[in-house]
Amino acid sequence: MSPIIEIKNITKEFKVLNRREGLKGSLKDLFSRDYKTVRAVDNISMSIEQGEIVGYLGPNGAGKSTTIKMMTGVLEPTSGEILVSGCVPYQNRTKNAQEIGVVFGQRSQLWWSLPLIESFRILKDIYQIPDADYDSILTLYKSLVDIEPLLHKPVRQMSLGQRTLSDILAAFLHNPKIVFLDEPTIGLDVSMKSKIRTLIQALNREKHTTVILTTHDMGDVDALCERIVIIDKGRMLYDNDIEHLKRFFGSYRTLRLRIGGDLKAHAASLQTALPECTVSADEEWISVLIDESKANVPDVLAQIQAAHTIRDLQLQEIATEDVIRKIYEEGVQ
Amino acid sequence: MQKKGFRFYLRIYFKILAQDIKSKMSYRADFIISTIGMICTNIAGFISFWILFRNFPSVNGWGYYEMLFLYGFSLVSLTPVQCLFDNNWSLRMNVFSGDFIKYCFRPINIFFYYQSEVFDIKGLGQLAFGIGTLIYAWVKLGLVFTPLMLLKMIVFLITASLIMISLQNAAAATCFWIQNSFYILDLVCRFRDYAKYPITIFSPFFRFLFTFVMPIAFIAYYPSLVILRPDEVPVLSWISPVIGCIFFFASYKFWMHGATKYSGTGS
Numbered sequence: 001m002s003p004i005i006e007i008k009n010i011t012k013e014f015k016v017l018n019r020r021e022g023l024k025g026s027l028k029d030l031f032s033r034d035y036k037t038v039r040a041v042d043n044i045s046m047s048i049e050q051g052e053i054v055g056y057l058g059p060n061g062a063g064k065s066t067t068i069k070m071m072t073g074v075l076e077p078t079s080g081e082i083l084v085s086g087c088v089p090y091q092n093r094t095k096n097a098q099e100i101g102v103v104f105g106q107r108s109q110l111w112w113s114l115p116l117i118e119s120f121r122i123l124k125d126i127y128q129i130p131d132a133d134y135d136s137i138l139t140l141y142k143s144l145v146d147i148e149p150l151l152h153k154p155v156r157q158m159s160l161g162q163r164t165l166s167d168i169l170a171a172f173l174h175n176p177k178i179v180f181l182d183e184p185t186i187g188l189d190v191s192m193k194s195k196i197r198t199l200i201q202a203l204n205r206e207k208h209t210t211v212i213l214t215t216h217d218m219g220d221v222d223a224l225c226e227r228i229v230i231i232d233k234g235r236m237l238y239d240n241d242i243e244h245l246k247r248f249f250g251s252y253r254t255l256r257l258r259i260g261g262d263l264k265a266h267a268a269s270l271q272t273a274l275p276e277c278t279v280s281a282d283e284e285w286i287s288v289l290i291d292e293s294k295a296n297v298p299d300v301l302a303q304i305q306a307a308h309t310i311r312d313l314q315l316q317e318i319a320t321e322d323v324i325r326k327i328y329e330e331g332v333q
Numbered sequence: 334m335q336k337k338g339f340r341f342y343l344r345i346y347f348k349i350l351a352q353d354i355k356s357k358m359s360y361r362a363d364f365i366i367s368t369i370g371m372i373c374t375n376i377a378g379f380i381s382f383w384i385l386f387r388n389f390p391s392v393n394g395w396g397y398y399e400m401l402f403l404y405g406f407s408l409v410s411l412t413p414v415q416c417l418f419d420n421n422w423s424l425r426m427n428v429f430s431g432d433f434i435k436y437c438f439r440p441i442n443i444f445f446y447y448q449s450e451v452f453d454i455k456g457l458g459q460l461a462f463g464i465g466t467l468i469y470a471w472v473k474l475g476l477v478f479t480p481l482m483l484l485k486m487i488v489f490l491i492t493a494s495l496i497m498i499s500l501q502n503a504a505a506a507t508c509f510w511i512q513n514s515f516y517i518l519d520l521v522c523r524f525r526d527y528a529k530y531p532i533t534i535f536s537p538f539f540r541f542l543f544t545f546v547m548p549i550a551f552i553a554y555y556p557s558l559v560i561l562r563p564d565e566v567p568v569l570s571w572i573s574p575v576i577g578c579i580f581f582f583a584s585y586k587f588w589m590h591g592a593t594k595y596s597g598t599g600s
Contacts, residue, residue, distance in 0.1 A: 069434075071438070072438060073437070074434060074437045074438075074595070093593075094337075094440045094441065094442075095438070095440070097437075097438055097439055097440035098440040100438070102438045104434070105436070105437070107435060108437040108439065109348075111352065111353075111450070113356035113357075113359075114352050114356060115354075118352050120350055121348070122345070122349055122352070125345050125348060126343060126345060126439055126440065126441055127440065128341075154356070192519055310544070
């Protein structure tokens with residue numbers, strides 16, 4: 001079976017005006033324009049199979065949205081080739097739109113003042129969904145989430161979580177081959193996050209929909225993705241399954257401690273006591289970065305507790321940004 | 334998947350429209366206040382017109398009722414742009430904030446989808462007011478009423494509307510390239526106030542400007558000549574339906590060109 005998305009060496013460049021500083025500079029800008037070319041996406045290739053859930057990660061401004069815009073047909077790549085279910089998205093925007101669903105985290109695409117069910121009815125017409133399919137997907141939705149209270153509520157009266165949920169349901173309504181989710185869990189509480197993850201997973205399983213997910217929340221990645229693609233500064237850093245990546249970030253944790261006295265001095269003495277960890281201190285906390293392949297957290301904690309009275313402690317998983325930075329700095333083995 | 338023809342779009346349009354009106358009605362206070370506001374605007378416009386004509390019996394050979402006819406004609410022909418294309422006013426904000434991108438993800442025409450989203454119900458008051466004025470002027474002028482006249486009237490009203498819609502589309506679409514497109518849109522909106530005067534009162538420079546550059550003379554003057562002065566209709570009046578269609582098509586292409594060049598803001 002040929003892949004549903006096939007990307008070959010795409011590059012996207014933007015022309016950006018070099019703005020001069022100050023009022024005098026702005027006046028100069030009016031007359032002589034000095035453009036520089038910024039490469040938002042630089043020679044990226046990947047191919048994605050039908051039914052995969054791919055986590056598309058990278059720090060802010062890495063080029064994630066630009067890539068997604070190219071896959072959805074909003075932007076035309078400067079060079080390279082994209083095929084989404086066999087056609088070039090930019091040249092067949094409306095045809096491509098029929099095959100995809102898009103959710104942009106904080107921008108609802110539903111009709112603001114309409115109850116959800118009315119939005120669904122309009123979408124049914126726009127996407128020309130046959131009655132039988134429409135009924136069956138609504139039945140499926142009802143079995144997956146408690147949709148009844150949402151259906152008759154205008155979108156503008158919904159909470160952010162309900163709105164995101166509705167947007168995701170709307171994106172899957174016409175049974176698209178691919179759904180793009182851009183930070184779907186941003187700003188949501190824990191229970192809503194888990195609800196949305198369960199929903200995405202269930203829909204992927206039921207409908208065999210390919211899901212491309214961008215997020216900064218490692219919880220999303222853990223719950224959903226088997227495969228991860230990481231880009232930074234427009235360049236592809238990593239494209240492999242999550243197990244492989246876990247070796248990078250799963251093995252690092254930061255233990256943060258609050259103890260009395262001179263923190264700088266304590267940190268220095270702890271560092272000598274714990275050569276396998278990296279100890280640092282700020283005004284309030286002492287941070288101990290533990291590489292779990294070399295030491296385990298309870299042992300380190302016991303060792304510290306023997307010497308100091310711990311008033312408070314936190315255990316932090318390493319953040320996506322850190323993993324990406326780590327990968328970026330050290331490369332991928 | 335069936336082909337998305339005219340009927341497909343018409344059905345979707347009415348569906349979205351019905352929903353929009355329904356939801357607008359649900360803000361009752363807003364609806365009532367804006368309706369009253371619209372009535373006041375129209376009455377104020379009419380009063381200033383009336384005061385003007387208390388002092389001047391005619392403008393450049395155009396009598397009171399003829400001017401009234403022109404006035405009513407421009408009100409009616411401005412209704413479609415007011416009712417159906419009002420979302421053009423928000424285009425600037427949508428483009429600036431990046432929300433415009435949501436219109437790019439549906440398998441339907443972007444221009445259609447964007448414009449379908451807002452129906453400004455206030456325009457209907459203006460329509461009623463305009464039709465009333467037209468009928469009053471028609472009777473007072475002693476014009477005959479034949480099906481042919483009615484047909485002419487409808488064709489030229491549509492023409493005038495198309496011109497106004499084109500102007501607004503083009504003005505709104507400038508926001509895809511420049512940030513402060515509000516001034517352009519506002520300028521066009523102000524110029525259309527001149528539409529209700531016979532173009533002959535202006536100097537040759539403005540006559541040229543209003544005919545060929547910013548064709549507001551086609552909104553009321555040239556089309557009205559067909560009804561009011563059937564003996565001295567210039568060629569421009571007869572070809573104005575064609576010009577209307579060309580202008581509309583050009584403005585649509587311009588708008589779409591901007592929309593497809595749109596790249597959105599970072600998220």
